[in-house]
Amino acid sequence: MRIGILDIGTDKISCFIVNISKDKEPEILGIGLHQSSGVSSGIITDMELACNSIRASIQSAEKMFGSTVEEFVVNFSSSTIQSQIINLNTSLDNNEVTNEDIRNNYKQIDSLNYGENRQLLHKIRTSYSIDRNINVEKPIGMKGKELVAGFNLITADNNSINNFIKCLSLSKIRVSDIVITPYASGLGCLNKDDLYIGTTVIDIGAGCTSIA
Numbered sequence: 247m248r249i250g251i252l253d254i255g256t257d258k259i260s261c262f263i264v265n266i267s268k269d270k271e272p273e274i275l276g277i278g279l280h281q282s283s284g285v286s287s288g289i290i291t292d293m294e295l296a297c298n299s300i301r302a303s304i305q306s307a308e309k310m311f312g313s314t315v316e317e318f319v320v321n322f323s324s325s326t327i328q329s330q331i332i333n334l335n336t337s338l339d340n341n342e343v344t345n346e347d348i349r350n351n352y353k354q355i356d357s358l359n360y361g362e363n364r365q366l367l368h369k370i371r372t373s374y375s376i377d378r379n380i381n382v383e384k385p386i387g388m389k390g391k392e393l394v395a396g397f398n399l400i401t402a403d404n405n406s407i408n409n410f411i412k413c414l415s416l417s418k419i420r421v422s423d424i425v426i427t428p429y430a431s432g433l434g435c436l437n438k439d440d441l442y443i444g445t446t447v448i449d450i451g452a453g454c455t456s457i458a
Contacts (some may be wrong), residue, residue: 330399336350
């Protein structure tokens with residue numbers, strides 16, 4: 247599977263064209279860099295200038311690759327991003343945890359009120375526990391009185407996201423996913439051991455500094 251990756255920053259816009267093998271190993275096929283205009287601290291300040299910079303970065307990567315790319319994963323940075331840790335409790339009555347219990351957790355998240363003009367970007371499951379048994383990795387099939395699922399919910403200002411998406415649309419980009427920058431930095435830098443022991447990633451950019 248081939249996909250484009252866009253990193254839209256205040257100083258530069260980077261584009262990578264990547265092939266993902268069946269083993270989920272990435273291979274970089276093309277790289278494009280272009281000075282960023284119309285973007286400040288992750289916010290679109292000039293739609294036309296931002297679109298031109300995005301297109302120029304993509305064209306450079308596609309020229310190196312020798313072909314075009316249809317879908318892109320794009321990062322999103324904004325001072326309006328907020329992170330909230332919540333726990334969802336599910337009564338089990340000494341029954342086994344089922345797939346339906348897990349699905350209901352995610353349905354509850356989708357029904358939550360995140361505040362006026364806020365949009366949910368990520369719902370990251372952080373932990374499971376059954377009764378006093380904490381750090382359960384795979385609860386399905388386990389019995390108990392109560393299942394507690396911990397989530398990290400990432401939201402951002404709705405208008406900032408909509409302006410960002412509109413800019414991408416005007417740039418003729420089909421977006422498969424939007425990922426907040428600190429989350430992407432953490433996924434890219436940390437291995438399983440780092441994630442297990444708990445590690446802080448500080449991403450210092452020209453317009454935004456983020457922590458994950």
